[in-house]
Amino acid sequence: MSEEFPPVLQALAEAVSAEFPGRLLSRTSFRGNLRFHVCPDKAHEILKYLKTRGGFGMLVELSAADYLQYPDAEDRYGVWYCLLDVENGRRLIVKTKANDPDPTLDSVVDLWEGANWMEREVYDMYGIVFRNHPDLRRILLPDEFVGHPLRRDYPMRGKGERHNFPVLTRAEG
């Protein structure tokens, strides 16, 4: 499938493979989406390399999926970083993975400030912890919420959280 990659990205993939031996697992493409699959332990370094040497100055999108019930999936969580080369209009998606029991990745907030809230959302929804994140809090759900609702083993109708909200009576208020 790699024949769809333009020469610039082919060269970049070879450079990444040379710089981080064995860490660029594969390259795939589908309908114009060009993807590098990378090892989670060097994901941060590879993204840094792509930013500084590959010209991908902008992180357009960062999110994750839980592949628990996905056909033929080997890893539980997949995290994608959609990168954009602002000057040349090139796009690249970097995919990495995380696994239970403690899904952890290095934060990329030091590379792109825009990752801050997106990583917080992934942490909130999937429980993936980003090391060295400056402010890793839940973003959409309240602090006292238990669980991570976008995981596939979390039921769509919730676990009864709404019924357990503390009710203030008038006398207490």
Place this chain on the structure above:
Amino acid sequence: MALKLADVIAPPADVREKDYLWTLNFGPQHPATHTTLRIVLNLDGEVIVNSIPDIGFLHSGFEKLGEHLDFNQYVTIVDRMNYISPVANEIAWHHSVETLLGIDLTPRCQYIRVIFSELMRLHDHLLCVGAAALDLGAFTAFLYAFNQREKINELNEWASGQRFHPSYTRVGGLQRDIDDVWIGKLRAFIKQFPSALADVTGLLNRNRIFLDRTRDIGILTREEAINRSVTGPVARASGLVRDLRKDEPYLAYKDFDFKVVAAKEGDCLARYLVRMEEMRESIKIISQAIENLPSGPVNASVDERMVLPNQLSVYRSIEGLIHHFELFMTNRKWKPPVEEVYAATESPNGELGFYIVSDGTGTAYRARTRPPSLVHFALFNHLAQGHTISEVAPILGSLNIIAAELDR
């Protein structure tokens, strides 16, 4: 490891030296937030030292619903994300679905979608400009803007039957074709719109209060815009000239003659001016599209088994009936490849993309929205630091945060 809001808004360690700082809760029910946003402001007198946005009040689990509703059903939910420009969300969602399925739209459908995209851009920018003006005391501009929005709502209603949440697009096509009456209404709308826009311009562009409260407020540099993932009019007002309509043309955008509007200043005034100018470009696109509207079918070919057949063929032919049945049975529906795809469109607020992970069924395995409002609201602290409380309103107004899209 996990922090809580209380940790972040706790007084600084050197509280004795800084005990002149005070904390103010802005929202979630402050009129200038327009929707439910809460910002905890840390203030030195009136000057913002730090601000901590606290979001999630409208979180409704849209993305979870996207994993349970099929490609056509979920359109009613994406409608309610950025409800200020609903059809733009639908087009973005179905653009991703059609990229996944590999459907080519008919020219007529592409043109109608372009017209709706641009009508939604007008819709969104009018709200943004009108509400920003309202917060800064220019009430009349707001009324002129909302008068035009009402007309767009009528166009929505005529085309789809719904004013506010039209759910107009379908996989491979549209809910139904437009008719001559609608085209007449659209022509009338285009004709009167420039003078209404001139009224708003006349009320604001030389308005001393409006200018003083927006010029040099909330400056975003080009470098910071790139670093902070900013897209759309906010990025273009900072000199980051990117517009997916030109850079990665989707639908029929390459057929039209229009300009990408940009500014260099990056302040609230630049964002306002970019939005006003974009509306003029949108009107140009709409008038080109409506005068060159291709004839022919509006839905992709029924042979592809992707598009809902029309009512007549369902009732009058056995093939149509079977086909309709196949697309509605919960164990049939579409058979997309087991793949994932990210596709984005230029929504009024910025890059609105959907990352769909498909497991080969007619329902997305993961339907991730790339919401421009979330990215832009993350800017708030950066823009507001060093400004006074009264400048919160213009900064919020220029970012056009829609809480339903922010929290989803």
